[in-house]
Amino acid sequence: MSLDLNKVAGSIASMASDLVLQGLKRVDALNAAIDKFENPGDLTTLKKRLAQAKTSWLLAEISGSLNQRFEPSELPPDYIVIATDGSQIDIDRHHPARCCLVNIGRVYLHYGQNPDCFLESEPTLFSSTEELVLKPEQGNPGREISIEGPLLGIKRTVEEFRYLSHLAGKLPAGLPALALVDGSLIMWGLMSKDLPDFVIDAMLDKGVLKYISEIEKLNFQNQLALASYISFPRSTDVINSLRITVCPHQVPDCDKFCTSIDSGERPCDILAGVVDRELFWACLKDNQRSDVFISQSKISKTRYGCNQIYFFYIKAGIEIARVEIPEWVACRPELLHLTHSLILDQCRKGQGYPVALSEAHEMAVVSGADRQNFFYLVDEYFTASNLSTSSSAKSVSKNNRWI
Amino acid sequence: MDETSLRIAEVTQASTAGFFAQCYELFDLPALGSLIKCRDGKNEIVAVTCNARTSSLEPGRRPIARGKTEITEEDVFRSNPQLRQLLKSEFEAVVLGHSFDNEYYHYLPPRPVKLHSFVYLCNPDEIAAFSQSLEFLSLLTSARTEIPSEELVAACIRFISACHAEPATFTAAAGKKLAQIFVDDYPKLRTILLRLKL
Numbered sequence: 217m218s219l220d221l222n223k224v225a226g227s228i229a230s231m232a233s234d235l236v237l238q239g240l241k242r243v244d245a246l247n248a249a250i251d252k253f254e255n256p257g258d259l260t261t262l263k264k265r266l267a268q269a270k271t272s273w274l275l276a277e278i279s280g281s282l283n284q285r286f287e288p289s290e291l292p293p294d295y296i297v298i299a300t301d302g303s304q305i306d307i308d309r310h311h312p313a314r315c316c317l318v319n320i321g322r323v324y325l326h327y328g329q330n331p332d333c334f335l336e337s338e339p340t341l342f343s344s345t346e347e348l349v350l351k352p353e354q355g356n357p358g359r360e361i362s363i364e365g366p367l368l369g370i371k372r373t374v375e376e377f378r379y380l381s382h383l384a385g386k387l388p389a390g391l392p393a394l395a396l397v398d399g400s401l402i403m404w405g406l407m408s409k410d411l412p413d414f415v416i417d418a419m420l421d422k423g424v425l426k427y428i429s430e431i432e433k434l435n436f437q438n439q440l441a442l443a444s445y446i447s448f449p450r451s452t453d454v455i456n457s458l459r460i461t462v463c464p465h466q467v468p469d470c471d472k473f474c475t476s477i478d479s480g481e482r483p484c485d486i487l488a489g490v491v492d493r494e495l496f497w498a499c500l501k502d503n504q505r506s507d508v509f510i511s512q513s514k515i516s517k518t519r520y521g522c523n524q525i526y527f528f529y530i531k532a533g534i535e536i537a538r539v540e541i542p543e544w545v546a547c548r549p550e551l552l553h554l555t556h557s558l559i560l561d562q563c564r565k566g567q568g569y570p571v572a573l574s575e576a577h578e579m580a581v582v583s584g585a586d587r588q589n590f591f592y593l594v595d596e597y598f599t600a601s602n603l604s605t606s607s608s609a610k611s612v613s614k615n616n617r618w619i
Numbered sequence: 620m621d622e623t624s625l626r627i628a629e630v631t632q633a634s635t636a637g638f639f640a641q642c643y644e645l646f647d648l649p650a651l652g653s654l655i656k657c658r659d660g661k662n663e664i665v666a667v668t669c670n671a672r673t674s675s676l677e678p679g680r681r682p683i684a685r686g687k688t689e690i691t692e693e694d695v696f697r698s699n700p701q702l703r704q705l706l707k708s709e710f711e712a713v714v715l716g717h718s719f720d721n722e723y724y725h726y727l728p729p730r731p732v733k734l735h736s737f738v739y740l741c742n743p744d745e746i747a748a749f750s751q752s753l754e755f756l757s758l759l760t761s762a763r764t765e766i767p768s769e770e771l772v773a774a775c776i777r778f779i780s781a782c783h784a785e786p787a788t789f790t791a792a793a794g795k796k797l798a799q800i801f802v803d804d805y806p807k808l809r810t811i812l813l814r815l816k817l
Contacts, residue, residue, distance in 0.1 A: 323701070331700035565699055567683070575701050578680070 242489045249490045250498050252458045256282050265460050269468040276453035277510035279526065285504045288560050289553040294328030296393040297562060298383045299572035302372040303582045305590055307364040310611035312604055313594045315343035316364065318372045320379045321579025323572045337579040338379065352414040361415055370405045374423035381427035384434050392439040394558040395431055398573045401444045401525050401540040402513050420519060428523045432544050441551040442542060445559065445570055449538035454492045454509060459484035492529060493536040500531040505556050508546050530556065532563035624739035630657060633731040637666065640738045642708040646673060652774025654741040654749065655712060657732040663718045664732050665749055667775045670765045671710035682706065713762040715755040725754035746782040753796040760800050769807060773814030790815050
């Protein structure tokens with residue numbers, strides 16, 4: 217039988233009631249957060265305490281001010297936005313063909329006197345052992361890691377950056393441009409302790425970071441910024457930093473002072489439950505952006521080098537979005553201003569979400585029907601080559617739903 | 620095939636009695652009632668255009684209004700250059716006859732046009748030659764299209780008459796032929812004649 221919604225409706229109603237109660241509690245927490253954001257006290261002291269703090273949550277490092285707001289600069293008369301997005305067909309362990317596919321959508325939008333555009337998708341099949349397995353370099357210890365599941369998602373991200381760098385390399389000289397990706401620039405998926413160094417090396421150093429650096433190098437001839445756009449962010453980095461302002465201890469240390477106190481009872485819990493987007497929804501006016509913060513994520517601090525990730529929040533129409541940028545964009549005012557104004561313009565043109573990302577997604581998306589057709593095609597070629605197409609009993613059982 | 624003919628579209632769906640074609644340029648649609656042609660080996664298939672539309676390339680994506688803050692319609696496309704890649708202009712065509720060995724036949728061809736056949740606008744000489752005989756009116760008046768058939772018939776006769784040395788003479792002859800076809804349907808005949816410059 218299919219899902220019986222009647223049986224779960226009661227639980228959904230109860231969930232909704234709980235959220236209403238939590239929402240009422242969060243109003244006080246949000247007001248407290250706004251107060252601390254507007255009146256943080258001495259900034260130098262706060263920055264020092266943030267640097268010394270040992271917290272169990274991720275802090276945002278304040279790079280400039282805490283609460284300054286910025287208006288967008290004027291749009292350049294001619295400019296280009298490029299974007300990539302990807303989707304994948306993972307290895308089906310019930311199918312005899314051990315292969316996967318990554319489909320990358322590419323978008324090039326030229327605005328101004330001579331508008332131009334191209335929208336493309338580029339599917340790549342991975343089927344050889346070299347393509348499907350990561351292994352340590354010769355002579356080094358370690359087991360092989362199969363590229364599937366979450367690791368295929370990371371591989372897809374690498375491909376998105378590879379194509380973005382390729383697109384950036386073809387930009388006409390002299391025009392300001394923004395290279396845009398969806399989601400975070402921080403490769404959170406690589407922070408798993410289970411992943412050996414050679415995987416991080418392949419995906420990050422020889423992957424994403426290599427391509428981000430290639431994009432940076434193009435700034436010698438172009439004004440080219442790189443940013444990622446996170447819609448409806450759930451991050452709490454800035455709120456977590458505000459918790460430091462209410463911590464009664466000179467050097468905040470959660471493990472030392474607060475392990476014996478129940479969650480919700482700690483002094484800083486007066487800000488609990490609030491996320492950064494709620495704070496900036498209240499504190500930013502339309503089109504404004506926040507100041508730039510530095511992500512304290514371990515992978516960004518220890519491995520990204522000059523591509524270390526900074527971020528800001530932007531009020532772009534219907535929502536607060538988090539925009540992540542590498543250090544070389546954050547530290548060059550002209551690139552930072554360009555990122556702010558072009559992202560706003562993209563959101564305006566895209567009904568609240570950057571149009572380049574939305575079209576890149578449309579180019580990349582692999583539907584359930586596409587996936588089915590892909591495996592039909594694989595079966596056809598296998599049959600023509602007299603290869604077995606028999607799948608697992610489980611797969612057969614799912615496809616032939618007998619009674 | 621006359622090299623001077625203008626290639627405007629490509630066949631995307633075909634049957635014996637008609638076809639659908641997608642224009643190469645957005646909005647570059649032939650006028651209602653225009654004569655067009657497709658090549659099929661040595662033969663040409665002649666058809667009349669009807670029921671044109673511009674819509675989303677993908678059935679699941681509907682165009683939305685984008686011009687609230689723009690000054691002109693052109694500005695909408697300048698500000699949204701991706702639109703030209705996401706929209707398509709297409710039209711339906713009703714077959715009126717075909718040619719074989721340089722002679723026109725005003726009845727259906729033996730086979731439909733092939734998918735991806737190029738669609739050309741007929742030039743005035745070809746239109747005049749094709750409409751020397753008014754037998755094509757038989758297929759034209761029996762066409763079943765989404766638009767009212769009276770509109771299609773009148774538009775086609777107006778279009779063809781402009782390619783004749785004496786348009787009024789051609790229109791009068793076509794009117795007489797229509798009177799024979801619609802001998803039992805005076806309201807329909809009247810509707811068409813009111814739309815002709817008689």
